[in-house]
Amino acid sequence: xxxxxxxxxxxxxxxxxxxxxxxTLFGLTLFAGLSxxxxxxVLVEWLAYWVGFGIWRVAIVILCLLAGGVLAxxxx
Numbered sequence: 001x002x003x004x005x006x007x008x009x010x011x012x013x014x015x016x017x018x019x020x021x022x023x024t025l026f027g028l029t030l031f032a033g034l035s036x037x038x039x040x041x042v043l044v045e046w047l048a049y050w051v052g053f054g055i056w057r058v059a060i061v062i063l064c065l066l067a068g069g070v071l072a073x074x075x076x
Contacts, residue, residue, distance in 0.1 A: 007069075007073065010068050012069075014065035014069045015066075015069075028047060035047075
């Protein structure tokens with residue numbers, strides 16, 4: 001039986017952050033959908049502003065971590 005090679009800590013951290021970022025976006029989408037159903041447009045506007053403000057920063061950090069993890073894996 002073949003065992004899977006152990007990944008580096010940086011690569012595992014980046015994949016976990018990516019997973020939680022995707023789950024967070026899914027949850028925020030659900031929240032926005034339910035808020036519009038229950039007449040909470042002010043909350044949706046506030047949420048859209050802050051998510052739009054921070055999503056690029058989080059995406060860039062995760063991409064940099066993934067790139068570092070790939071480099072660390074290739075050097076090993």
